[in-house]
Amino acid sequence: MxxxxxxxxxxxxxxxxxxxxxxxxxxxxxxxxxSGFMAGVSPVALIALLVVLIALTAILAHQGV
Structure with a gap:
């Protein structure tokens, strides 16, 4: 706020x-x-980061690494 x-x-x-x-x-x-940690990061950027992390997890799980 x-x-x-x-x-x-x-x-x-x-x-x-x-x-x-x-x-x-x-x-x-x-x-x-x-002024705290990640205070300037927008919610859209956080959602995009979450989507990328989920995609990377799915790719690594599919490859069996």
């Missing part, structure tokens, strides 16, 4: 503006989550 569309329940302002301490804390937490 991105924080650019979230609205703070404390001050009713967009979280990405960081107007109150609650907004700033939420913005910081979401930024840390988004």
């Amino acid at each position: 991105t924080y650019d569309r979230l609205v703070c329940a404390n001050c009713a302002a967009p979280v990405n503006e960081g107007r109150c301490p609650v907004c700033r804390a939420s913005r910081e937490r979401l930024q840390q989550q988004q």
